[in-house]
Amino acid sequence: MKITFIGGGNMAIAMIGGMLKQGFSTNQIHVVDPSEEQRAHLSHTYAIECSSPDQPLLPSDVILFAVKPQQLQAVAQSLCAQINGALVISIAAGVRADTLAKWLDAYPRIVRVMPNTPALVQAGMSGAYATSNVTPADRALTERMLAAIGEMVWVENESEIDGITAISGSGPAYVFYFMEALQAAAHAQGFAPDVARKLAYKTFEGAVKLALQSEDDAATLRKKVTSKGGTTERAINALETSQVRTTIIAAAAAAAARSRELGEES
Numbered sequence: 658m659k660i661t662f663i664g665g666g667n668m669a670i671a672m673i674g675g676m677l678k679q680g681f682s683t684n685q686i687h688v689v690d691p692s693e694e695q696r697a698h699l700s701h702t703y704a705i706e707c708s709s710p711d712q713p714l715l716p717s718d719v720i721l722f723a724v725k726p727q728q729l730q731a732v733a734q735s736l737c738a739q740i741n742g743a744l745v746i747s748i749a750a751g752v753r754a755d756t757l758a759k760w761l762d763a764y765p766r767i768v769r770v771m772p773n774t775p776a777l778v779q780a781g782m783s784g785a786y787a788t789s790n791v792t793p794a795d796r797a798l799t800e801r802m803l804a805a806i807g808e809m810v811w812v813e814n815e816s817e818i819d820g821i822t823a824i825s826g827s828g829p830a831y832v833f834y835f836m837e838a839l840q841a842a843a844h845a846q847g848f849a850p851d852v853a854r855k856l857a858y859k860t861f862e863g864a865v866k867l868a869l870q871s872e873d874d875a876a877t878l879r880k881k882v883t884s885k886g887g888t889t890e891r892a893i894n895a896l897e898t899s900q901v902r903t904t905i906i907a908a909a910a911a912a913a914a915r916s917r918e919l920g921e922e923s
């Protein structure tokens with residue numbers, strides 16, 4: 658399988674890094690990016706071949722669009738004549754498959770994927786939607802690629818990709834936000850930055866590990882930490898009073914709405 662990434666930014670790097678660690682070889686991956694500095698960085702770090710957008714595409718089984726949603730129309734139209742029967746995958750937030758198909762002169766075989774950056778450490782979570790002309794072999798190709806960077810689910814309705822974007826696509830940023838806050842809290846308790854970081858990160862690691870291995874749901878695990886009249890109860894009460902739970906749900910809804918909006922704008 659040969660894959661050409663169109664765009665070598667943050668998400669492409671996370672996918673490529675994860676794929677290379679999981680058995681893909683450097684000659685299976687090619688990247689097109691306009692920045693000479695970015696191409697040099699990718700070639701140097703991952704030993705993969707990179708080219709600029711004005712050079713012809715190399716023959717590929719998969720052409721994966723990893724540019725910003727606002728860049729996708731111009732980029733897709735400029736490459737339309739060079740798709741040559743490859744499976745087209747787009748990871749751009751919001752942009753609908755039929756919109757991309759139109760920019761590619763009614764190209765029929767398109768899969769929309771919403772990955773996330775933990776792909777870099779093979780702990781990614783991706784959602785995928787296939788248009789009706791995507792073949793079983795195309796699905797298998799997509800699954801092979803996504804299995805290398807973590808877990809994946811197929812969705813039947815394209816609109817579900819907006820929800821996936823809001824939860825697992827953007828989700829790592831919400832988690833990092835909470836980690837930043839916990840680290841700041843540790844610092845406020847007088848711990849040095851390196852100790853504060855360790856306390857916060859290891860607490861996340863331990864809680865996630867426990868939740869993944871436990872038969873208890875998250876609410877039960879939380880209650881097991883919360884002694885009656887104790888310290889955790891005070892903290893959880895403060896979170897509830899500040900409506901943190903409601904705010905997280907509203908934040909994810911705002912992300913899903915932005916995904917739909919990006920679809921309307923494109």
Ligand SMILES: NC(=O)C1=CN([C@@H]2O[C@H](COP(=O)(O)OP(=O)(O)OC[C@H]3O[C@@H](n4cnc5c(N)ncnc54)[C@H](OP(=O)(O)O)[C@@H]3O)[C@@H](O)[C@H]2O)C=CC1
Binds near residue numbers: 710773
């Ligand atoms: N970051 C994330 O966690 C996730 C991102 N996504 C989606 O992935 C896509 C990429 O996001 P992200 O990696 O964060 O963005 P980046 O801006 O980091 O990467 C996009 C890259 O595409 C390059 N580019 C611009 N024009 C062209 C062109 N003509 N040909 C080839 N490459 C080009 C950009 O170069 P330059 O900067 O010079 O313009 C940039 O290096 C977006 O559509 C986003 O919605 C999906 C899931 C998660």
Ligand SMILES: O=C(O)[C@@H]1CCC=N1
Binds near residue numbers: 750822826827
């Ligand atoms: O913020 C964004 O728009 C992209 C999509 C999901 C994560 N990053």
